[in-house]
Amino acid sequence: MPGLESAIAALSIAGVAVFAAAGALTASRKQMDPIGFILIAALTAFGGGTTRDVLLGVPVFWLRTPELVALAAGMALLVYFTAHLAERRFVWLLWADAAGLAIFAVLGADAALREGASPWAAILLGMITATFGGLIRDVVCDEIPLILRREIYATAAACGAAAFMALHALGVDRVAALGIGAALGFGLRGAAIIRGWSLPTYRARPGREYPEP
Amino acid sequence: MPGLESAIAALSIAGVAVFAAAGALTASRKQMDPIGFILIAALTAFGGGTTRDVLLGVPVFWLRTPELVALAAGMALLVYFTAHLAERRFVWLLWADAAGLAIFAVLGADAALREGASPWAAILLGMITATFGGLIRDVVCDEIPLILRREIYATAAACGAAAFMALHALGVDRVAALGIGAALGFGLRGAAIIRGWSLPTYRARPGREYPEP
Amino acid sequence: MPGLESAIAALSIAGVAVFAAAGALTASRKQMDPIGFILIAALTAFGGGTTRDVLLGVPVFWLRTPELVALAAGMALLVYFTAHLAERRFVWLLWADAAGLAIFAVLGADAALREGASPWAAILLGMITATFGGLIRDVVCDEIPLILRREIYATAAACGAAAFMALHALGVDRVAALGIGAALGFGLRGAAIIRGWSLPTYRARPGREYPEP
Numbered sequence: 001m002p003g004l005e006s007a008i009a010a011l012s013i014a015g016v017a018v019f020a021a022a023g024a025l026t027a028s029r030k031q032m033d034p035i036g037f038i039l040i041a042a043l044t045a046f047g048g049g050t051t052r053d054v055l056l057g058v059p060v061f062w063l064r065t066p067e068l069v070a071l072a073a074g075m076a077l078l079v080y081f082t083a084h085l086a087e088r089r090f091v092w093l094l095w096a097d098a099a100g101l102a103i104f105a106v107l108g109a110d111a112a113l114r115e116g117a118s119p120w121a122a123i124l125l126g127m128i129t130a131t132f133g134g135l136i137r138d139v140v141c142d143e144i145p146l147i148l149r150r151e152i153y154a155t156a157a158a159c160g161a162a163a164f165m166a167l168h169a170l171g172v173d174r175v176a177a178l179g180i181g182a183a184l185g186f187g188l189r190g191a192a193i194i195r196g197w198s199l200p201t202y203r204a205r206p207g208r209e210y211p212e213p
Numbered sequence: 214m215p216g217l218e219s220a221i222a223a224l225s226i227a228g229v230a231v232f233a234a235a236g237a238l239t240a241s242r243k244q245m246d247p248i249g250f251i252l253i254a255a256l257t258a259f260g261g262g263t264t265r266d267v268l269l270g271v272p273v274f275w276l277r278t279p280e281l282v283a284l285a286a287g288m289a290l291l292v293y294f295t296a297h298l299a300e301r302r303f304v305w306l307l308w309a310d311a312a313g314l315a316i317f318a319v320l321g322a323d324a325a326l327r328e329g330a331s332p333w334a335a336i337l338l339g340m341i342t343a344t345f346g347g348l349i350r351d352v353v354c355d356e357i358p359l360i361l362r363r364e365i366y367a368t369a370a371a372c373g374a375a376a377f378m379a380l381h382a383l384g385v386d387r388v389a390a391l392g393i394g395a396a397l398g399f400g401l402r403g404a405a406i407i408r409g410w411s412l413p414t415y416r417a418r419p420g421r422e423y424p425e426p
Numbered sequence: 427m428p429g430l431e432s433a434i435a436a437l438s439i440a441g442v443a444v445f446a447a448a449g450a451l452t453a454s455r456k457q458m459d460p461i462g463f464i465l466i467a468a469l470t471a472f473g474g475g476t477t478r479d480v481l482l483g484v485p486v487f488w489l490r491t492p493e494l495v496a497l498a499a500g501m502a503l504l505v506y507f508t509a510h511l512a513e514r515r516f517v518w519l520l521w522a523d524a525a526g527l528a529i530f531a532v533l534g535a536d537a538a539l540r541e542g543a544s545p546w547a548a549i550l551l552g553m554i555t556a557t558f559g560g561l562i563r564d565v566v567c568d569e570i571p572l573i574l575r576r577e578i579y580a581t582a583a584a585c586g587a588a589a590f591m592a593l594h595a596l597g598v599d600r601v602a603a604l605g606i607g608a609a610l611g612f613g614l615r616g617a618a619i620i621r622g623w624s625l626p627t628y629r630a631r632p633g634r635e636y637p638e639p
Contacts, residue, residue: 030574033625035581039557039573042550050481055263055273060481063551066544073546080628118279120286124255125276131252139352139565142574147252148243148355155248199246202293268476268486331492333499337468338489344465352565360465361456361568368461412459415506 007175008110011103011182012049012061013071019100020045020072023137024079025093030141034080040137041076042069047133048104052125056115094193097134097146101153102160102185105130106178109161119165126161127154130185150201151192160185220388221323224316224395225262225274226284232258232313233285236350237292238306243354247293253350254289255282260346261317265338269328307406310347310359314366315373315398318343319391322374332378339374340367343398363414364405373398433601434536437529437608438475438487439497445526446471446498449563450505451519456567460506466563467502468495473559474530478551482541520619523560523572527579528586528611531556532604535587545591552587553580556611576627577618586611 023044027037046062053060062068086092108129112122131147131154138145147153164181168174191197236257240250259275266273275281299305321342325335344360344367351358360366377394381387404410449470453463472488479486488494512518534555538548557573557580564571573579590607594600617623 028628031576031627031629032574033576033578033581033627035584035625036573036579037628039550039553039580039584043554054267054480055276057272059483063481063538063541063543063547066546069544069546069550083628112276115276117276118282120279120282121276124252124282127252128256135353140561140571140573142570144355145353147249147353148245150244150246152246153249154252155246158248158252199248201244201246202241202250202296203244267480268489270485325489328489330489331495333492333495334489337465337495340465341469348566357568358566360462360566361458363457363459365459366462367465368459371461371465412461414457414459415454415463415509416457 004174007178008107011107011178013068015049015100015103015107016045016062016068016071017075018096018103019048019133020075021079022093022096022100022134024076025083025089025096026137026141026143027076028079028083028089029093029143034077037076037080038073040141041079042072043140044133044137045072045075045100047136048100048108048129048131049133051132052104052108052111052129055125055128056111056117058111058115094146095190098156098186098189098193100133101130101157101189102182104133105157105160105185106164106181109164109181110174110178113165113168122165123158123161126164127157130154130157130161151196151198152188153192155199156185156189156192159188217387220391221320224320224391226281228262228313228316228320229258229275229281229284230288231309231316232261232346233288234292235306235309235313235347237289238296238302238309239350239354239356240289241292241296241302242306242356247290250289250293251286253354254292255285256353257346257350258285258288258313260349261313261321261342261344262346264345265317265321265324265342268338268341269324269330271324271328307359308403311369311399311402311406313346314343314370314402315395317346318370318373318398319377319394322377322394323387323391326378326381335378336371336374339377340370343367343370343374364409364411365401366405368412369398369402369405372401430600433604434533437533437604439494441475441526441529441533442471442488442494442497443501444522444529445474445559446501447505448519448522448526448560450502451509451515451522452563452567452569453502454505454509454515455519455569460503463502463506464499466567467505468498469566470559470563471498471501471526473562474526474534474555474557475559477558478530478534478537478555481551481554482537482543484537484541517619520572521616524582524612524615524619526559527556527583527615528608530559531583531586531611532590532607535590535607536600536604539591539594548591549584549587552590553583556580556583556587577622577624578614579618581625582611582615582618585614 109126167177233254236254322339380390535552593603
């Protein structure tokens, strides 16, 4: 199916580009140098998909695709030289992260299904593929992971992946299912950014800090 | 050996269940939403065993076992709806973590031996399998890793794995060796929780903070 | 090429030894117990190379090499018993980390080339192999990653890996290229430690903290 292959390649390129931008924006918050921008951009862009490929036991997607590495490095340098023009960098970061989250959620679920994972595992792998790039970025940069914020985050990835899988199971064309799933995930996360949408969070008592180790 | 297969499957199920509970309890301290509970529970429950499988180059254990994913998700929701009933959630978290630590230490060492790792590597892999689920949980949730606390932690995993391997080398039945190793690890960690047991820690001088980056 | 094999084995041994020492010195700052020293030393020493091997899909290098595990454990215990003799442990840590960084940068790039990765991916993999051991160490120990400091760090790894690859492409003997690349990376990082060398960092505006999650 060349149409499917092209759609997946296009989604991968888009996902790498937006996650690289989100990574570079985080690097700008940490006042890193250009090589630091490139490394953080690459870790963010490739972190989720690499985790997916390693868990599925398939070759890591960026090792033999120099264009993707060059794309991530190029986005990093673009942000290095232009980020001062942006009025509110953190908002740009949130939206770039949202786009990458939605794209990699469906790509992760799709890859898991191809490799014979169970549907439950495919949704979980979609969530992991969607969230790990940003997680690695925030852990390396010593930022509070976005996943800990109260608004919908992992839930958007789960819904996008689940929608893709439901549509696929219903016989919808795979390319359309990928697109609809990604759009749904992006819409949910976008609504959370704009309107602060959230699910009921656990509120019985906040956690106390661990006693000092 | 169906007895051995059953014993390993039972230990895996128990380990996933208690680590999922520990992960969900951490999610409750961070006031996450139900999907966040499920993601953190799954990362905790599957993190150590996944690291083990990836390092050994064998298929990841939860991808084709939908029951385990459902179990982790079910434990997460159970904790979401009942954790407010517990008087001291952090103590429950410590004990669930201790049980998972002990179980995955012997499972990790056993898997490493089967794949032809050296005995030293098998003990190290047991420690990694035991500690990585909790580490990923604490890193993602921005908590101080349990491994940094003064009481015995990694040591309990190492002793459990080493006891299993010593008994196995002495010709003891593998199922019995697994059980005794896990019981020893759990006992040691439990004693550390109750009585504050610790090995002599390095005390010459505490570390100064890194200068600000 | 026995000379090449020996050179790579020698570099691996040296890299494991210095990174194990760096990990144990970090453990001493956290006042851990001896088993904690061994675990952190092993995570630091094996973290980068393990990531490299997993990404390339080759067997993990330390599983069947008991000598390397024993070496890391021995370095950990040596530091446990002697670190109080050192006047300035953090400076020792920086230099041990610099040596490991330089060595694993060229080893990572070399391994990537052998497995058919593109040159861009090889440089990136060199950076990942060089930095991930220290990153895992700092994340587990709740320290600020060295990569966030202003002086040259990831850049030294990138330059060492790039120099190795340029020399190799020009037909220079592989062993010499490895040595020159590692020496260049170490020199750059050393100059950054001694003289505070840095590239122009992004300074338009410092990042504000994320709003509390």
